[in-house]
Amino acid sequence: MSKSKDVDAYLQGELCAKAELATKLLHDIAWSKWTTDAMTARVDPIYKQAREISYWLLSNDDWYTENEDGGE
Numbered sequence: 001m002s003k004s005k006d007v008d009a010y011l012q013g014e015l016c017a018k019a020e021l022a023t024k025l026l027h028d029i030a031w032s033k034w035t036t037d038a039m040t041a042r043v044d045p046i047y048k049q050a051r052e053i054s055y056w057l058l059s060n061d062d063w064y065t066e067n068e069d070g071g072e
Contacts, residue, residue: 011053011057014053015053018049018050018053021046022050025042025043025046028042
């Protein structure tokens, strides 16, 4: 498997895991009587990870394009 396909597979797995976690979190929030502080404590780490993945995807587009021919 090429390096770019490895990266694609890894990112797809990470994004699916984050989406699943976010879905569970939303379900928890919808069906519980959490305080605002409790919700913030659960949401903050997920939000930060999602922003990191988004930043990585957006800022590494040049790297991906430059390396499509197999160069490193």
